[in-house]
Amino acid sequence: MIADIWTVMGKEWREYVAGTGAGGGRGRGVIAALLLIGIASILWPLQMGRDLFTSAAPIIVDGLLLPYIILQTVIADSFAGERERHTLETLLASRLSDQAILFGKVGAAVAYGSAAGIIGALAQAVVANLSPKNADSGLAFYPVGSVVAIVTLALLMSLLTASVGCLVSLRAATTRQAQLSLTFGFFALVFAPFIVFQVLPRQTQATILDALNAADPTRVLLIFAGALLLVAVALLLIAMARFQRARLILS
Amino acid sequence: MTEAAIHTINLTRDFGAVRAVDALTLEVPPGIIFGFLGANGAGKTTTINLLLGLLEPSAGQAQVLGFDTRAQGGAIRERAGALLEFSGLYERLTAEDNLDFYGRVWRLSAAERQARIRELLTHVGLYDRRKERVGAWSRGMKQKLAIARVLLHRPALIFLDEPTAGLDPVAAAALRDDLEGLVAREGVTVFLNTHNLPEAERLCQQVGVIRSGKLLTVGSPDALRQRTGQPQAEVFGEGFTPEVLALLRARRDIASAKVENGRLLLELADQQVKMAPIITALVEAGVQIEEARRGQASLEDVFLSLMEEDRAQEVVR
Numbered sequence: 083m084i085a086d087i088w089t090v091m092g093k094e095w096r097e098y099v100a101g102t103g104a105g106g107g108r109g110r111g112v113i114a115a116l117l118l119i120g121i122a123s124i125l126w127p128l129q130m131g132r133d134l135f136t137s138a139a140p141i142i143v144d145g146l147l148l149p150y151i152i153l154q155t156v157i158a159d160s161f162a163g164e165r166e167r168h169t170l171e172t173l174l175a176s177r178l179s180d181q182a183i184l185f186g187k188v189g190a191a192v193a194y195g196s197a198a199g200i201i202g203a204l205a206q207a208v209v210a211n212l213s214p215k216n217a218d219s220g221l222a223f224y225p226v227g228s229v230v231a232i233v234t235l236a237l238l239m240s241l242l243t244a245s246v247g248c249l250v251s252l253r254a255a256t257t258r259q260a261q262l263s264l265t266f267g268f269f270a271l272v273f274a275p276f277i278v279f280q281v282l283p284r285q286t287q288a289t290i291l292d293a294l295n296a297a298d299p300t301r302v303l304l305i306f307a308g309a310l311l312l313v314a315v316a317l318l319l320i321a322m323a324r325f326q327r328a329r330l331i332l333s
Numbered sequence: 334m335t336e337a338a339i340h341t342i343n344l345t346r347d348f349g350a351v352r353a354v355d356a357l358t359l360e361v362p363p364g365i366i367f368g369f370l371g372a373n374g375a376g377k378t379t380t381i382n383l384l385l386g387l388l389e390p391s392a393g394q395a396q397v398l399g400f401d402t403r404a405q406g407g408a409i410r411e412r413a414g415a416l417l418e419f420s421g422l423y424e425r426l427t428a429e430d431n432l433d434f435y436g437r438v439w440r441l442s443a444a445e446r447q448a449r450i451r452e453l454l455t456h457v458g459l460y461d462r463r464k465e466r467v468g469a470w471s472r473g474m475k476q477k478l479a480i481a482r483v484l485l486h487r488p489a490l491i492f493l494d495e496p497t498a499g500l501d502p503v504a505a506a507a508l509r510d511d512l513e514g515l516v517a518r519e520g521v522t523v524f525l526n527t528h529n530l531p532e533a534e535r536l537c538q539q540v541g542v543i544r545s546g547k548l549l550t551v552g553s554p555d556a557l558r559q560r561t562g563q564p565q566a567e568v569f570g571e572g573f574t575p576e577v578l579a580l581l582r583a584r585r586d587i588a589s590a591k592v593e594n595g596r597l598l599l600e601l602a603d604q605q606v607k608m609a610p611i612i613t614a615l616v617e618a619g620v621q622i623e624e625a626r627r628g629q630a631s632l633e634d635v636f637l638s639l640m641e642e643d644r645a646q647e648v649v650r
Contacts, residue, residue, distance in 0.1 A: 089437040093423070096434075100425035100466075172421025175385055175492075176438050177411040327406075331387045 086178055090186020091193070098156055098194055115152055119198060122148060123205035131215030132222045134206060141228060141303075144203040145235025149195035150243050150268065156194065157247025158260035160187045161330075166256055171331060180325050188244045188318065195240030196233070203232050231303055238310040245317035252324055338363040338490050338522040339384060343393035346379055346546075353379040355546035356393065361539070363489075366516060366523040368537035370530065370636060376546035377526040378418060381492045384524070385410060398489055414483035414491040420475045421482075424468030428459060428478050431467060432485055439486035453481035457511050473504030477511055484515055494526045505529075509536065530633040540632070542639050549639045557635045563588055564604050565628045566611070568597040572620040580618055586611065601627075 098111045122143065127134050134140060164170035173183060203224070211221055224232070247264060254260035279287060294302070339361035346354040354376045361367045371377050382388040384397050386406020395402040397409045422431050429450060436446035454460040457477040467475060476496055483491050496512065497505040513536060516523055527533050533540050534554050541551040550557060573592045581590040581599065586607075588600040597620075599611070612625055630638075 085440070086438070089434070092437070093426075093434045096430055097423065097425055167424065168419035169421050169423055171417045171419065172415065174387060175410060175415040175417060176435070177407065178438055179407065328388050331382055 083179065083182060086182035087186045087189055090178065090183055091190040094156075094160075094187055094190030095194070098190070111156075115194075115198060116201075118152065119148065119202045119205060123202055124209055127206040127209040128213050129215075131210055131213035132219060133215075134210040135222050135224050135228065138299075140203055140206055140224065141231045141235060144199040144206070145232045146239050148202045149199045149236050149240040152198035153191055153195040153240060153243040153247065154264050154268070155261065157187075157191045157244055158251055158254070158264055159257045160191070160248055161251040162254040162260045163251075163257045165330075174327050174331055180327065181322070184248065184322060184325050188241070188248055188321075191244035191247065192237065192240040195243060196236045199232060199236030199240070203229075227300070234307055235303075235310070238307055238314060242310050242314040242317070245314045245321060249317055249321045249324065252321060252330075336363070337361060337396075339367075339395070339397050339524065341384075341393065341395040344380075344383060344390050344395050345392040346376075346383055346388060347391040352546050354383060354390075357543075357546070357548050359541060359548060359551065361522065361524060363522045364520060365538040366525055366536050368533035368540035369524060369526045369543060370528065370533055370540055370632075371526075371543035372528055372640070375543045377543060378494055379546075380543070381415070381417070381494055381524065381526060385413065385415060385492065412489050414486065414488035416476075416479050416483045416491070416493045416496055418494050420472075420479040422467045422475055422479055425466060427464050427466055428454065428470075429463040431478065432482055435482050436485055441486060449485055450481075453484060453515075454478075456515060457481055471504070473500050473508060476500065476504075476508050480508070480512060480515065484519055484521070487519065488521060490522045490524065492524045492526075495528070496525070497527075497529060497532060505532075512536070530631070530636055534632040542636060544640055544643050547643070549643055554632050558629050558632065563630060564601040564606065565630055566599040566601060566608060567626055567628060568599065568612075568615065568620075568622060569595075569624040570597075570620055570622040572618075573597045574619075577615065577618045577620055580614065581611075584611070584614070 098115075100111055126139070130137065130139070161170065164173065178186075207223055210216075216222075243264075246267065247260070250263045250267075251257075251260045254263065279290070282290070337360045339359065341357050341359045344354055344357040344359075345352065357376075357380065369377050369380065379388065383390055384395060384402060386397075386402045386409050389403060398412050400406075400408045400412075402409060423434070426434070432450045432454070433446055436449065441449060450463070451460060454463055457480065459474065459478060459481070462470075462474075467478065470478070480493075480496065483493070493512075497508055500508060509532060523536075525533070525537060537554065539551065539553055540557065542549045542557075578590050578592065581587050586602050588602050590597065590599050592598070597615075608625065608627055612622065615622060
């Protein structure tokens, strides 16, 4: 089973590296991802300089946003793309178990998304050190707490995106449809708390803000990470239940 | 029962109100190419999906390589290979990467994968192009690669669903040659879905004809021709007038006579009918004969007559 998961992961990675679409040369997918990470890692670390390392921004950008943005396209393609390109039937007709196919796809996506977050954080650290703001100071790096937070959140966010992405992709007729659903879901997830917050009574808003300001950041992070893990595992279990060869072969 | 590569008893599959496969009882011996003939939508692809354990039957049962399709689909897929309706190749990957992936899926060692990829790609004439991305290839090349992929893990049984569909005649002939050579060399049982009757006639030792999910007949192409098709004769020449045709149709030894593309086509009453008296009668009627030859109904004739018979019975029912 583990060997089969690795096999599927290896195939997924090769496809990520090759990139989406019919044309283009080898490595197009990785070049596109690196370009995106590069764009997200130049301007603001350059402006922040060493302040980057004590800021919460890298935890949000590299732990949450980059893994999601990088994964959104590839995970939408996971099943819907195979269905569109008529490779799913052959995969389902192979000796691979349902779990090996699903976990292989999720595993490849988690590794890809986490790697994107970590590479992003490293690239930003390099840019921050090169910033003219701290020309006279020596080299600096993230504190251990931030490193743990970035790596943990990148892993969990990738797992969540991979789980929800597989679930959406299993149901979607096309990759485009899956991408649209994921984008819509992402905006709903990001903006819904702000909208809900705005409609709350002023006194409740003040209570929430006070509680957040008084809370221990490590505790908040742990609760958030735990919630991410729970939701991701629940979605993965739903995806496992929905992965049925007979249904997929007929779709 | 365990000797047959495929054995089905009343295998049935419904999709809502539509019965895609209707009480299919079939036995395919090992080591042969079995042609499953039928028009589009006859139930051929559903049958393959049932035999691979990808779909649950609504009724009946099937054993493939001795395994029950309901409970042991995984064991069947472990030992079988399938080229389904589409080639199933990853177009963004190279030919070598495609085969390497499926070699890993079937747990071939690195050395074994390398050797097998070389062997199969050389056989189908694609070894020099193994580093190319498959997306840019012609359909014929993709199908050859897909057949190499199907045979990669030396399966005991392979399912091929219309492997030459959509290919030009040259590519289809090349693919057939490769398929014939590979199958003979590997000693594999083949379940070939096709509506290409000359292809079935050339490749298959046994054929089954399916219509609307029902198996109409099974047998060797020769036996089917004998059982269903009447002996025929073709006469080339001039002077096939309506009077000559009327004269021929009045004879007891001729079941039917028609002129098609300038030649006279005769359906003889039975195998014992001699051609000499017919030719004498034609000459006496003023026909100038250049060539006359006796033949048998083609598989296509048999297929069409079976379809026609079944349609007629359906109307009666």
